[in-house]
Amino acid sequence: MATVEKLSIALTPKMVREVRMAVERGEYASSSEVIHETLRDWRRKRAFQDKEIEELRRL
Numbered sequence: 001m002a003t004v005e006k007l008s009i010a011l012t013p014k015m016v017r018e019v020r021m022a023v024e025r026g027e028y029a030s031s032s033e034v035i036h037e038t039l040r041d042w043r044r045k046r047a048f049q050d051k052e053i054e055e056l057r058r059l
Contacts, residue, residue, distance in 0.1 A: 009035075019034045019035075020032050022034050
């Protein structure tokens with residue numbers, strides 16, 4: 001398993017409720033899993049945006 005570093009983050013009360021509700025509904029096993037998926041989605045979005053920018057520059 002990869003080395004894990006604990007990180008403390010601040011979320012709005014609404015965000016905290018959303019994370020906890022997702023775990024309570026069984027969509028995720030833990031709050032960490034919610035954050036992991038969010039970061040994966042963020043990385044995909046950035047990669048897509050980078051490709052779009054490169055395409056615009058090429059044109």
